Amino acid sequence: MTKTEACDIYFDAVLETDRKQAKDVVLQARREGISPEEIVMEIIIPSIDRMIEAFIDKRVILSQHFIASSISEELVEELLPDFSGDSGPAETVIIGCAAGDFHGLGKKIVSGCLKAHLFNVIDLGLNVTPERFVDEALSHNSCVIGVSSMMAHTAIGDDGAAGVRRILAGNGLEDRIKIIVGGAPYKFDAELYKKVGADDYALNGMEAVRKIRQLLGEAIRP
Ligand code: B12
Structure with missing residues (x-):
């Protein structure tokens, strides 16, 4: 699965407010070696951007938006601890x-x-x-x-x-x-x-x- 394919599947899943499918595509991406940073930056965020376009075109309603972003928020929360860090200052x-x-x-x-x-x-x-x-x-x-x-x-x-x-x-x-x-x-x-x-x-x-x-x-x- 390429990141573009993953992004398409993820977008369809959140559009349908299908939490399980959204989570499955994230898990599959991880299994296939896509890093947590790439999943957030190149799969989840672009899907939210597409959601915005769909919202503007009136193809989705506010409640769909809300659920889609809640699903994304939950998945981002799960991925964040696995981001690779470098040695920045402990500020x-x-x-x-x-x-x-x-x-x-x-x-x-x-x-x-x-x-x-x-x-x-x-x-x-x-x-x-x-x-x-x-x-x-x-x-x-x-x-x-x-x-x-x-x-x-x-x-x-x-x-x-x-x-x-x-x-x-x-x-x-x-x-x-x-x-x-x-x-x-x-x-x-x-x-x-x-x-x-x-x-x-x-x-x-x-x-x-x-x-x-x-x-x-x-x-x-x-
Ligand atoms: C999802 C969404 C919602 C969700 C929010 C869910 C959630 N848990 O966050 C829900 C459905 C609840 C919602 C509600 C509302 N929303 Co809304 N929403 C959006 C939408 C579509 C996407 C926002 C988003 O999550 N983007 C994805 C994230 C990843 O991007 P981001 O937030 O920009 O963050 C990145 C950068 O900006 C930056 N960044 C962000 N914060 C910070 C902070 C610092 C310090 C730094 C350095 C960087 C940084 O880094 C981030 C990561 O890359 C935007 C449209 C848009 N163009 O953004 C409208 C939008 C912001 N909403 C809007 C409106 C009007 C509302 C409502 C008033 C709707 C209503 N009638 O009730 C309510 C208001 C709620 C409130 N009081 O806050 C308008 C605002 C219009 C305006 N000009 O003021 C927008 C622009 C939609 C539109 N075009 O009309 N919304």
């Missing part, structure tokens, strides 16, 4: 979805990539307030906060990265704690991260690893 990164945002899959993938590269990741989950992001960064002595926003208003609004920036600025923490953002709105506007007060953005988990390493190099520890 702590705080990550979560902006307040009002319940799209967790992308964040989970980023979190998994960071863990695979030996970062200590504190995943605050969905719907996280700016205050909580900063409190957790301070209590874990973390120099990077990652804010995931999948919707325009959670990216641009005051309760997202802009709110985190406001608190950092108000407390003299801007040199110490850096902000990285990600999610659909940043894919469409490469300058958006600056407008919301972030230090950088990343389009996927692997890029997040590289950019977070850069930000850690720029942060000034107390």
Whole structure:
């Protein structure tokens, strides 16, 4: 089975909300030597992208979407521990979805990539307030906060990265704690991260690893 064939079978399975078939194709891919990273990046994520097109064309409905992404989330969760890591620094990164945002899959993938590269990741989950992001960064002595926003208003609004920036600025923490953002709105506007007060953005988990390493190099520890 090629990765393209696996992607087709996986897509059909999630489209039919057939959890067993989706899991079977992942297991078969693993048996055939496709790595967990390739399964996530080249089979599961492209299938979600195809799902998006189907949703836009009105070939699938929201509940199908929801089940498809829940199945994908579950399978990604199972694959993440087997990602191969390299020897990155044992730094702590705080990550979560902006307040009002319940799209967790992308964040989970980023979190998994960071863990695979030996970062200590504190995943605050969905719907996280700016205050909580900063409190957790301070209590874990973390120099990077990652804010995931999948919707325009959670990216641009005051309760997202802009709110985190406001608190950092108000407390003299801007040199110490850096902000990285990600999610659909940043894919469409490469300058958006600056407008919301972030230090950088990343389009996927692997890029997040590289950019977070850069930000850690720029942060000034107390
Ligand atoms: C699946 C999905 C859902 C699922 C979410 C399930 C889940 N567990 O996550 C469900 C069905 C629940 C859902 C609900 C809703 N959704 Co929705 N959803 C999507 C969809 C189709 C795909 C998102 C996804 O999972 N992508 C796959 C992942 C792997 O990609 P990703 O998230 O982009 O993540 C990658 C990068 O962005 C980056 N990244 C992500 N986060 C971070 C964080 C950091 C720090 C870094 C560095 C990088 C990074 O790395 C990731 C890995 O590669 C998008 C469409 C789209 N174009 O994205 C709409 C979309 C985001 N949803 C949308 C909407 C409107 C909604 C609802 C309001 C619908 C409704 N009427 O109820 C609700 C809102 C719920 C809420 N309050 O959050 C809109 C937002 C429109 C806008 N302009 O604001 C979109 C764009 C669809 C559309 N075209 O209209 N949704």
